[in-house]
Amino acid sequence: MADNIRKKLVLQNVRLSFPSLWQTETYKGNDTGKYVASFLVDKTTDAGKALPKMITEVAEQAFGKPIPKKVEYCLKDGDQQEYDGYAGMWAIKANTKYRPTVIDRQKRPVTEEDDLIYPGCYVNASLEVYSYDGQYGKRVGCSLNAIQFVRDGESFVASSGDSLSDFDVLDEASSASVTDDFDDDDSPFA
Numbered sequence: 001m002a003d004n005i006r007k008k009l010v011l012q013n014v015r016l017s018f019p020s021l022w023q024t025e026t027y028k029g030n031d032t033g034k035y036v037a038s039f040l041v042d043k044t045t046d047a048g049k050a051l052p053k054m055i056t057e058v059a060e061q062a063f064g065k066p067i068p069k070k071v072e073y074c075l076k077d078g079d080q081q082e083y084d085g086y087a088g089m090w091a092i093k094a095n096t097k098y099r100p101t102v103i104d105r106q107k108r109p110v111t112e113e114d115d116l117i118y119p120g121c122y123v124n125a126s127l128e129v130y131s132y133d134g135q136y137g138k139r140v141g142c143s144l145n146a147i148q149f150v151r152d153g154e155s156f157v158a159s160s161g162d163s164l165s166d167f168d169v170l171d172e173a174s175s176a177s178v179t180d181d182f183d184d185d186d187s188p189f190a
């Protein structure tokens with residue numbers, strides 16, 4: 001058995017989910033100090049078939065055969081998750097303490113203001129899968145190195161319908177008012 005096994009992984013044309021690339025992630029109100037993203041890989045593709053094998057190989061090299069039951073993995077079965085777009089996918093979560101490199105199709109740097117990277121777009125991702133055995137137990141984790149925008153995809157960001165239809169075009173004489181769609185008898189404040 002060896003510790004700290006590391007293997008480079010480059011994913012191509014995968015969907016981006018839950019990215020926190022410009023600021024460190026906040027989880028349950030606390031700053032994790034890490035930049036994170038999850039990547040969705042179709043299970044039926046060559047990459048989707050190879051990914052669990054690679055993760056298993058890292059675990060076997062690090063922790064031996066049979067792999068201990070209490071190993072935590074960066075790879076999750078999308079069919080076991082309740083998120084849009086996850087069915088039929090592997091979800092691999094990667095993180096880093098340092099802001100990852102983010103580039104466009106021509107390898108030019110991308111910033112948050114460019115509004116190019118969003119949950120649901122397709123990206124290439126440079127990652128490193130690694131083993132770890134420490135105070136939190138045995139893990140196979142994933143470091144996030146860089147992301148390249150590939151193409152647009154349907155956004156995972158929730159929408160409550162066409163919000164623009166809630167508004168009218170206003171002229172200068174418009175004043176403040178409240179419009180309601182409920183009976184005053186139904187109000188808990190009446």
